[in-house]
Each structure stands twice: as C-alpha cells, then as structure tokens.
Amino acid sequence: xxxxxxxxxxxxxxxxxxxxxxxxxxxxxxxxxxxxxxxxxxxxxxxxxxxxxxxxxxxxxxxxxxxxxxxxxxxxxxxxxxxxxxxxxxxxxxxxxxxxxxxxxxxxxxxxxxxxxxxxxxxxxxxxxxxxxxxxxxxxxxxxxxxxxxxxxxxxxxxxxxxxxxxxxxxxxxxxxxxxxxxxxxxxxxxxxxxxxxxxxxxxxxxxxxxxxxxxxxxxxxxxxxxxxxxxxxxxxxxxxxxxxxxxxxxxxxxxxxxxxxxxxxxxxxxxxxxxxxxxxxxxxxxxxxxxxxxxxxxxxxxxxxxxxxxxxxxxxxxxx
Amino acid sequence: xxxxxxxxxxxxxxxxxxxxxxxxxxxxxxxxxxxxxxxxxxxxxxxxxxxxxxxxxxxxxxxxxxxxxxxxxxxxxxxxxxxxxxxxxxxxxxxxxxxxxxxxxxxxxxxxxxxxxxxxxxxxxxxxxxxxxxxxxxxxxxxxxxxxxxxxxxxxxxxxxxxxxxxxxxxxxxxxxxxxxxxxxxxxxxxxxxxxxxxxxxxxxxxxxxxxxxxxxxxxxxxxxxxxxxxxxxxxxxxxxxxxxxx
Numbered sequence: 001x002x003x004x005x006x007x008x009x010x011x012x013x014x015x016x017x018x019x020x021x022x023x024x025x026x027x028x029x030x031x032x033x034x035x036x037x038x039x040x041x042x043x044x045x046x047x048x049x050x051x052x053x054x055x056x057x058x059x060x061x062x063x064x065x066x067x068x069x070x071x072x073x074x075x076x077x078x079x080x081x082x083x084x085x086x087x088x089x090x091x092x093x094x095x096x097x098x099x100x101x102x103x104x105x106x107x108x109x110x111x112x113x114x115x116x117x118x119x120x121x122x123x124x125x126x127x128x129x130x131x132x133x134x135x136x137x138x139x140x141x142x143x144x145x146x147x148x149x150x151x152x153x154x155x156x157x158x159x160x161x162x163x164x165x166x167x168x169x170x171x172x173x174x175x176x177x178x179x180x181x182x183x184x185x186x187x188x189x190x191x192x193x194x195x196x197x198x199x200x201x202x203x204x205x206x207x208x209x210x211x212x213x214x215x216x217x218x219x220x221x222x223x224x225x226x227x228x229x230x231x232x233x234x235x236x237x238x239x240x241x242x243x244x245x246x247x248x249x250x251x252x253x254x255x256x257x258x259x260x261x262x263x264x265x266x267x268x269x270x271x272x273x274x275x276x277x278x279x280x281x282x283x284x285x286x287x288x289x290x291x292x293x294x295x296x297x298x299x300x301x302x303x304x305x306x307x308x309x310x311x312x313x314x315x316x317x318x319x320x321x
Numbered sequence: 322x323x324x325x326x327x328x329x330x331x332x333x334x335x336x337x338x339x340x341x342x343x344x345x346x347x348x349x350x351x352x353x354x355x356x357x358x359x360x361x362x363x364x365x366x367x368x369x370x371x372x373x374x375x376x377x378x379x380x381x382x383x384x385x386x387x388x389x390x391x392x393x394x395x396x397x398x399x400x401x402x403x404x405x406x407x408x409x410x411x412x413x414x415x416x417x418x419x420x421x422x423x424x425x426x427x428x429x430x431x432x433x434x435x436x437x438x439x440x441x442x443x444x445x446x447x448x449x450x451x452x453x454x455x456x457x458x459x460x461x462x463x464x465x466x467x468x469x470x471x472x473x474x475x476x477x478x479x480x481x482x483x484x485x486x487x488x489x490x491x492x493x494x495x496x497x498x499x500x501x502x503x504x505x506x507x508x509x510x511x512x513x514x515x516x517x518x519x520x521x522x523x524x525x526x527x528x529x530x531x532x533x534x535x536x537x538x539x540x541x542x543x544x545x546x547x548x549x550x551x552x553x554x555x556x557x558x559x560x561x562x563x564x565x566x567x568x
C-alpha cells in the first residue's frame with residue numbers, strides 16, 4: 001500500500017506538522033509495505049523540500065503555485081495525484097485545511113475517512129484505527145472498509161522521528177484549469193510569526209478566573225518566554241475577552257500539547273474534552289474543589305494573578321540557564 | 322434564495338459518556354438531545370438573513386430516526402420554514418452525506434450550510450463529502466456570511482488569518498464559530514407555529530458506509546494531581562523540566 005501525505009506549506013516551508021505526518025507514514029509503511037510519498041502544493045524552497053526525506057519520504061512531489069487552488073480544485077488535484085501515485089492510504093493533518101479537503105477527496109475516491117486519529121492502526125487487515133469521539137470523552141475503534149483509506153492525524157500525537165532515506169524529488173506545474181474558481185478573494189489578513197494553537201507544544205490558557213481581559217499581559221508574557229501559544233476557555237471568548245480562535249474545548253479547538261497550563265479555568269466537562277490529549281496539565285485555581293484538578297498533573301490552589309509572576313520568574317530563569 | 326441547513330442531533334455537551342451494552346455505542350438512556358452547536362449557529366445566521374429579507378426560505382434537513390424529530394421541531398420553532406428527515410440510522414458520515422445528496426438532487430438550494438463538525442463523532446466530514454458527492458463549490462471554515470443582490474460575501478478564519486471572498490450560489494459553506502454569536506432560541510409563538518409547519522419524512526436511498534465502529538471505550542483515568550504550594554509556584558516549572566521532562 002503506497003501512502004501519500006499532503007504536506008501543507010507556509011511561506012516556502014513545510015508546516016511543522018508535515019514532518020510528523022511523514023514520520024507517521026514511514027512507521028505505517030512498516031505495517032503496510034509500499035512507498036512513502038509526500039505531496040506539497042504551493043511555494044516551497046529546494047532546501048526545505050529535501051527535508052521530507054529526513055523523516056522517510058522516498059518520493060517527494062512539489063506542485064508549484066503562487067497561490068492555492070480553491071478547495072474543490074485542490075481536492076481534485078489531489079485525487080489526480082493519489083491515483084497517479086497509486087496510493088491507497090492518504091494522510092492529512094487534522095487541522096482546518098485537512099478537514100476541509102479530505103472529505104471532498106474521500107467523496108471522489110469513495111474512501112472511508114477517519115479524522116482525529118492519535119496513533120498507528122491496531123492492524124491493517126482489517127484496517128482498524130482509534131480515534132477520539134465526543135471530543136475525547138470516549139475513544140472509538142473504527143474499521144475503514146473501503147479500498148482507499150483517508151486518515152487525519154491529530155497534531156503532536158505521534159511525534160517527529162528521524163528516519164532518513166534517499167529520495168526522488170519532483171517538481172511539476174499545475175494546469176491552469178485548476179485555478180478557475182467561482183470564488184473571488186477580496187482581502188486576506190495574514191498573521192506571521194505567531195505560534196499556531198493547533199500545532200503548539202506548549203499552550204498557556206486562561207479563563208474567567210483572570211477577572212479581566214486587562215490581566216492577559218502576564219499570560220502572554222509566560223507564553224512568550226516558553227515559546228507557547230495562548231488559549232482560553234469558552235466564557236472568555238464568548239464575552240469577547242479573547243478571539244474565538246483561542247477557544248479550547250468541545251465546541252472549540254481540541255488540542256494535544258505536551259504542556260497545557262490552565263489559569264483560572266474551573267474545568268467544565270466541555271473544556272476538559274478539548275484538552276484531554278495533553279501530556280501534562282498544570283492547573284491554577286483559587287477553588288481547591290475545581291474539577292480541573294481531577295485531570296491535572298500539577299495543581300496550585302491560589303489566585304492566578306499572584307501565582308503568575310512567580311511562574312514567569314521561574315520560567316525566565318530556566319530559559320536563561 | 323433558498324437555504325438548506327443540515328442539522329445533526331447530538332447529546333447535550335454536558336453529557337457524561339457511559340458506554341452502551343454492545344460496546345459499540347454510548348448508552349443513550351437519559352440523554353438530552355440538542356441541535357449540534359455549529360449547526361445551531363448556522364441556522365441562526367440563516368434566520369437572520371431571512372429576517373433581513375435576503376433569503377426566501379430556510380429548510381432544515383437531518384438524516385436520522387424518529388428520535389431526531391424533537392430537534393427538527395426545535396429548528397422549526399426557532400424559525401425554519403420546513404424540515405426534511407431522511408429516515409435511517411446513519412452508520413457513518415458517508416451514509417449521512419449520500420442521503421443528504423439525494424435531498425439536494427431532488428430539490429436544489431442556492432446555499433447549503435453544514436456545521437464544521439458534530440460534537441458527538443467529531444468527524445468534520447459531512448460538509449466536504451456532500452460537496453464532493455454533488456461536485457459543488459464549497460468554502461470551509463466560514464465565520465461570516467452576508468448576501469447583497471444575490472452575491473455572497475463570505476468570511477473565512479483559519480489560525481487567526483482572515484479572508485473575505487465573494488461568490489454566488491450554488492455553494493456549500495462549512496460553518497464554524499463566529500457566524501452568529503448567540504444561538505437563537507424558540508419563542509412561545511414559534512413553538513406553537515412549529516406544530517403545523519411541514520416536517521417531511523423521506524425514506525433513505527442508501528445505507529452504504531465506508532467505516533464501521535468496532536468498539537467504544539472510555540479514555541484511561543488520570544493519575545493523582547500533585548499539589549504545589551502557591552507561595553512556591555515557580556517550583557512547577559522545575560518539575561516540568563526535571564520530573565515530567567516536558568520542558
């Protein structure tokens with residue numbers, strides 16, 4: 001079974017999760033046999049393209065484009081290359097892009113799709129993967145019955161593993177028809193340099209216990225020192241203290257960082273659902289009975305605005321050592 | 322312009338999950354069913370657009386058994402004009418999307434709205450599958466929608482990046498948070514009216530599925546939380562590095 005990975009690009013480089021996907025595919029190929037093929041669409045530098053081989057991609061394909069085709073055309077382009085590469089397992093990142101395109105691709109290939117998977121298949125014949133349901137309140141073993149199998153791997157759940165191979169690198173152009181679209185882009189507002197919440201290894205998150213949006217300076221300061229992304233609980237985003245994109249929980253983002261800091265978050269069941277994939281959870285709350293302590297690994301009972309300066313000081317110290 | 326909002330019937334988000342006797346489903350005893358939160362926001366926006374005179378009809382559709390009718394009635398009570406239920410117990414997103422695609426083939430819509438995911442299976446697949454099956458233009462991660470002279474202005478938001486697009490129907494929009502802020506709730510008058518609004522039941526045309534749930538389990542329990550004195554809060558940073566080895 002050849003495995004094809006859709007590796008997203010950003011400003012000429014692979015998005016970080018691409019390497020995790022390739023690592024996963026390489027390990028999976030140990031079970032299924034077949035080739036590990038990475039496919040990037042967009043602008044990507046030569047030096048960057050080669051890196052895919054460090055993690056096990058033996059065929060590296062880049063389809064060059066100044067800007068991406070629209071969702072429908074991007075999906076069709078992928079279907080064309082999946083067939084060309086004779087791939088049977090197709091791997092996407094479990095993020096907004098993967099979730100947008102993978103189902104359309106699945107419709108075209110008549111493929112079963114498993115989103116939010118967190119590990120290798122239990123077995124490949126039948127093909128059984130485990131995925132989270134109810135935002136992590138339960139786990140489901142899913143059999144993908146179709147010939148083509150589409151998997152979306154949750155970030156930070158497999159890790160990046162060096163496994164270098166000698167690759168074949170190809171660059172191709174995209175036919176002009178793929179850039180025709182009924183959608184006209186009027187404006188884009190890019191964000192650069194920011195650590196993406198979905199990919200972050202460390203997340204510093206806060207809730208209503210902060211008392212006021214004016215107190216977020218210390219959350220951002222701690223995040224900046226640790227190289228972390230910032231997040232928040234639902235009431236905080238509902239009240240407009242923080243943008244919706246930062247909302248973590250059952251109806252927000254589901255994340256799997258190595259460390260999740262919860263400052264002034266009580267730990268409602270919907271919030272916990274979104275963070276249960278975290279390796280280590282640190283909770284600070286003034287209420288010692290707050291449910292967040294039931295899922296935390298380290299807990300501090302106290303006022304967040306008094307605890308934060310101490311943690312900032314300790315973090316700064318450890319980072320300059 | 323006619324709009325279709327695809328509705329998923331899900332357990333209330335505060336539900337504590339208990340595994341069912343067959344180990345393949347959850348135990349649904351005592352569960353409070355609600356409109357999937359993203360679908361509810363999509364419906365809210367559709368109704369706002371109708372109030373503004375930009376949409377002529379709002380139709381809701383669901384693929385499910387009779388148990389989902391309370392949710393469809395609630396959608397009608399909130400303001401939807403009529404409802405369609407495709408009568409089957411869907412096995413996976415493929416079954417849902419293929420049955421919805423038949424609904425749309427029988428009755429074209431200018432705009433189709435699907436929530437970005439359902440809060441039960443978190444598949445995030447139905448919208449894209451439906452667009453793929455119909456070979457329809459689709460826009461994902463939509464956080465804003467307006468209509469002016471049949472022209473749609475769509476806002477997308479991904480990882481803090483914003484994009485404004487212009488398009489026209491037919492189009493399928495995959496809806497995320499931000500499309501509407503507060504979900505609309507039914508008024509007493511709405512509830513009375515909903516009783517007489519059409520709720521059409523159609524038989525499923527397909528029961529084909531691509532995936533099958535083999536087993537459902539609860540995640541392993543967490544170990545005990547290690548408490549650290551607030552006066553000594555900096556200690557946590559050291560423990561993260563030396564004990565947990567994650568920093």
